[in-house]
Amino acid sequence: MTGSVNILYFAALREQLGRESQRVTLPSTTMPVAALVQELRQHDAKLDEVFAGTPRIRVAINQKLGGFDTCVQAGDELAFFPPMTGG
Amino acid sequence: MSVRVLVQQAAFDTGAETARLSSLSEQVGGMGLFIGQVRGGDGLLSLTLEHYPGMTETILNQLAQEAMQRFNLLGCTLIHRVGRLEVGAPIVLVGTAAAHRAAALSATSFLIDRLKTGAPFWKKEEFANGHTAWVDAREEDEHAAAAWMHTTPSSS
Numbered sequence: 001m002t003g004s005v006n007i008l009y010f011a012a013l014r015e016q017l018g019r020e021s022q023r024v025t026l027p028s029t030t031m032p033v034a035a036l037v038q039e040l041r042q043h044d045a046k047l048d049e050v051f052a053g054t055p056r057i058r059v060a061i062n063q064k065l066g067g068f069d070t071c072v073q074a075g076d077e078l079a080f081f082p083p084m085t086g087g
Numbered sequence: 088m089s090v091r092v093l094v095q096q097a098a099f100d101t102g103a104e105t106a107r108l109s110s111l112s113e114q115v116g117g118m119g120l121f122i123g124q125v126r127g128g129d130g131l132l133s134l135t136l137e138h139y140p141g142m143t144e145t146i147l148n149q150l151a152q153e154a155m156q157r158f159n160l161l162g163c164t165l166i167h168r169v170g171r172l173e174v175g176a177p178i179v180l181v182g183t184a185a186a187h188r189a190a191a192l193s194a195t196s197f198l199i200d201r202l203k204t205g206a207p208f209w210k211k212e213e214f215a216n217g218h219t220a221w222v223d224a225r226e227e228d229e230h231a232a233a234a235w236m237h238t239t240p241s242s243s
Contacts, residue, residue, distance in 0.1 A: 011137055011209035012221040056224075060207070063142035079139060079207075083224030086136075086167065086208030087123050087179050087199055 002026050003074020005036075010081035013057070016050045026074060033059050033078065034068040056083050089162035090151045094143050096170040099180050104164050108184040111162040119183040119195030127174035130215040134222075136169045136178065139207035143167070146206045150198060158194035160185050165198060167208065200231040 008021045027039055041048040051057065060079040061070050072078060089111055093099075101122065108118050125134050147165050154163055164182040172178055181198045185191040210222040 008139070010139055010207065011211070015221075060139070060142060063139070063145060079142070081139070081207065082209065082221065083229075084204055084207050085210045085222045085224050085228075086138075086206045087203035087228075 002029060005072055005074065005076045005078055008077065008079040010079065012082050013050060013054060013080055016054070017046060026072070030071050030073040032069050032071050033061070033066065036072060036078075037068065054082065057081070058083060089160075090148065090155060091162075091164040091166075092144060092147045092151055093166045094138060094140075094147070094169060095166065096168060098168070098177065099166045101177075101180065104166070104180060104182050108162050108164060108182050111184055114186055115161050115184045116186045117184075117188040117191045119181075119185075119188075119191035119193075121179075121181040121195050121199050122177055123179040123199070124177045125172050125174050131174055131212055132215055133171050133173045133213045134178070135171045135211045135213065136167075137209045137211070138167075138169050142207050147202070150201050150205065153201075154183065154194045154198050158183070158185060158190040158197070160190065160194055163194065163198065165202070167202070167206070169208070171213075197235050200228075200235060203228045204232045 002025060004023050004025045006021060006023050009017050009019065014020050041051055058081050059066050059068060061072060062077050105118060105120065109115060151163050151165055154160060160183055162184040166180040168178050181195050183191045183194040204224060211219055212222060213219050
């Protein structure tokens, strides 16, 4: 049983990728963010290029800061972005 | 409600915000106020602030609640603007109300330090020559935020 997750991109990542979101099907019920990213990069040259060229990418899972070892599952909202620069 | 959090494009009214904090309780003995604005130089015209709607408000509310408890505040206000802001325009307002000055001042520092690297905002610079660039996170900002993890709450 698999499902999909919605991925959002912000700031420089969004601009470089030329997209602000995408829905992807999870290859398994649950997996760490790092494994999903690896999977996506293998099938998406643009994503691979942008992730390779961007240091310190941050991730949020369901609008909560997480790590690349955090597990995602169907229905989750993932977001990738550069270090935050508010204030 | 003693915590007020807003993410908006519009300018804020500093006088009205201070008045709200001032009148929260007769226990208020002092207020802390920080206003960040777009710093010019090197031909900078404007900053455009992007954020993560939903997550931003959640994080700002969590930070405000943390400050309320940690510094025993009577109230606090966080207003952060988004969109395109020209040099000299206010970006952020942090206001705190407490019985004593130490708590109000410390809480103000705490909130702006933590907000800068902990809330999902990103700034893009636009220069007079047409060049644009995303602002890089500064190491000293991350150190300032991290320092609050290792200090004990204000005792006043």
